[in-house]
Amino acid sequence: MRRFISGLVILAIIIGGGAAVYWYSTRGEEANTAASSSSTTVSTPTGTDVNSLALETGAGQVTAEGRIVPAAQASLAFQISGQIAEVLVAEGDVVDEGAPLLRLDDTDQQLALQQAQAILVQAEANLHTAEASLQQAQVGLETAELGITSAEVQLALLTADPTEAQIALQESQLAISEAVVNQAAGSRSAALEGASTAEIRAAEAQVQAAQAAVQAAQSQRDQLSSDAPQSQRDQAQLRLNAALANQQAAQAQLNELQAGATAAQQQAASAGVGAAIAQQEAAEANYNLFLAGARAEQIAIAEIGIAQAEQAVVSAELTIQQAEQAIAQAQNGVAEAQAAVATAEAALAKTVLTAPLAGTVAQLDAKLGQIVAPGIPLATVADVSRWRVETTDLTELGVVAVAVGYPVEVAVDAFPDQIIPGTITDIARTASLFLGDVTYTVLIDLQPTDLPLRWGMTTFVTVE
Incomplete structure (x- = not known):
């Protein structure tokens, strides 16, 4: 019936077009003169989206047939071949975006990943x-x-002339060594001869003073x-103790x-003289070498x-160059x-078929153990929370x-007495052939409805 109505509409357009031709042919010389002097060109502004433009054709209505489709859908296939190891969903299951649906045997991919990770370590x-x-x-290099x-x-230091300060230092060291010898000799004499009468x-006078x-x-x-204060008695006792210690x-x-010096003290004094003389001789030798200059x-x-x-330094710089080359090679590695x-991770990821959108598993053609080839659709996931209409024969x-943005009315064949409002959301940029006609697919968003x-489902779309 609807195709019959469409035929009547087209016939009316043809008849109207024939009448227009006849009218145009009877315009006479005046019309021909006007046409030769001016013409009208319909153009589209540069950069304007053609889908936002519509022409007044005088047809009154535009109608087309269509079908119900989900708001979004995806047909899924593996990118690689393999054997299905896990079927994780069933038809009708609701899944989230990214949810795994099917998994291939990934033994080889897991092994390859482990080997790659070991090489990375x-x-x-x-x-x-x-x-x-x-x-x-x-x-x-710094050390070198x-x-x-x-x-x-x-x-x-070897080639420089000695400064006055250096000479003075050497002379003072020599003088000190001579003084040490004299002091050691005096100590030895005192140890060997004993104390003098004076x-x-x-010492006796110091003992008598201490006793007093x-x-x-x-x-x-x-x-x-x-009954004197305790603090006074304590102070008096402390003074007495100090006097006793001095005594x-x-x-x-x-x-x-x-008693005089002991044998050990006398021996130590003699040894001190010998050591002092040795130090004096060393100081004299250093002084003479210093004055003589470097050999x-x-x-x-x-x-x-x-x-x-x-x-x-040259060797250290070469070692640094080699180390830098080793670092560059290691970084490349x-x-x-x-x-x-x-x-390897990408190859492993290809063994899992995931949902690209949240929706319902509308179709699943996979079984456990099945051998699959790349590119063969195995599952379809669709967002059926909203419905759209996709026209099939709009010429x-x-x-x-x-x-x-145009409003439309959609009649669903399964519900002949119901009209669902909708809005055109997209028009195909390229054409398709349908029963010999050049057609363009139009997408229509439907308003929410309680219809199942x-x-x-087939539909009939009317655009006023």
């Missing part, structure tokens, strides 16, 4: 080793450069009454002087030291290993009269 370890070697080489500085300073008498101090402190303490020290000094062999040795230090891991004559719509 080794490559990173090689890089760490190379970096540590570079640090060690840099330390070696310090060696040059030290050798140059040593040579400069020293003994002075003890008697005075004891008298002061004894004169304190029993004991003075007596010990007197006893030591009277030729010393200068030659210092120059050899500089050459060796310079060679050490890490990059290659990382790329291999990424490739080029009708498409020019509609535009995105199903994918593929």
Whole structure:
């Protein structure tokens, strides 16, 4: 019936077109003259979306047949061949975006990933080793450069004339060594000869003075009454104790002087003289060498030291270059290993078929153990929370009269007494052939409805 109505509409357009031709042919010379002097061109502004434009054709209505489709859908296939190891969903299941649907046997991919990861770990370890070697080489270069500085300073000291301060220092060291010898000799003489009469008498006088101090402190303490403050009695006792200690020290000094030096003390004094003389001789030798200046062999040795230090710097710089090359190679190895891991991870990811959108598993053609080839559709996921209409036979004559945003009325064959409002949301940019006609697919968003719509139901679309 609807195709019959469509035929009547087309017939009316043809009849109207014939009448227009007849009218145009009777316009006469005036119309021909006007046509020759002016013409009208319909153009589309540059950059304007053709889907936003519609022409007035005078047809009154544009109609087309269509079918119900989900708001979004995706037909899914593996990119690689393999054997299905897991079927994780069933037809009718609601899934989230990214949810796994099917999984292939991934034994080979897992092994390849583990091998790639092991190679990456080794490559990173090689890089760490190379970096540590570079640090060690840099330390070696710094040490070698310090060696040059030290050798140059040593040579400069050998070849430079002594300053007045250096000469004065050497002379003072020599004088000190001579004074030490004299002091050691005096100590030895005192140890061998014993104390003099004057020293003994002075020590005896110190003992007598200490005894008098003890008697005075004891008298002061004894004169304190029993009711004197405790602090005074404590102070008096402390003074007495100090006087007694001084008396004991003075007596010990007197006893030591009277007894004379022991054999061990005499031996130590003699040894001290010998050591002092040896130090004096060494100081004299250093002083003489200092005044004589550096010998030729010393200068030659210092120059050899500089050459060796310079060679050490060259060797250290070469080691650094080698370490830097090793780091570059190690970095390349890490990059290659990382790329291999990424490739292995991508290959492993291809063994899992996931949902590209949230929706319902509308079709599933897969079984456990099935061998699949790449590109063969195995599942379809659709968002059936909203429905759309996709026209099937809107011709080029009708498409020019509609535009995105136009309201439409949709009748579903399964519900002949119901009309669902909708809006055109997209018009195909390219044409298709349908029963010999050039047609353009138009997408229409339907308003929410309680009708139990199903994918593929046929519809009739009317655009006023």
